[in-house]
Amino acid sequence: MKAVVLRALGGPANLVLEELPDPKPARNEVLLRVRACGVCYHDVIARRGDLGPVPLPAVLGHEVVPSRPSRRVPHRARRRETRHRTSN
Secondary structure, three states, X not given: OEEEEEOOOOOHHHEEEEEOOOOOOOXXXXXXXXXXXXXXXXXXXXXXXXXXXXXXXXXXXXXXXXEEEOOOOOHHHXXXXXXXXXXX
């Protein structure tokens, strides 16, 4: 897979596009093909080191646009329960 990898804290020049091994999902995880990934302010302050120690190398970005599951996913794994808590 292609990923932008942070090898050292600092400016945007420390982000390098690299080819990494495909991740292997655990039994309770789903592997998605990512079409796009956004970078938010959380990633910027992590890159600068303002969040404290960041284990390096790091692949930042958590706002993804998946295209479809990379492998067949059982129906029950696709379903998500949402519960809303209201206060009186």
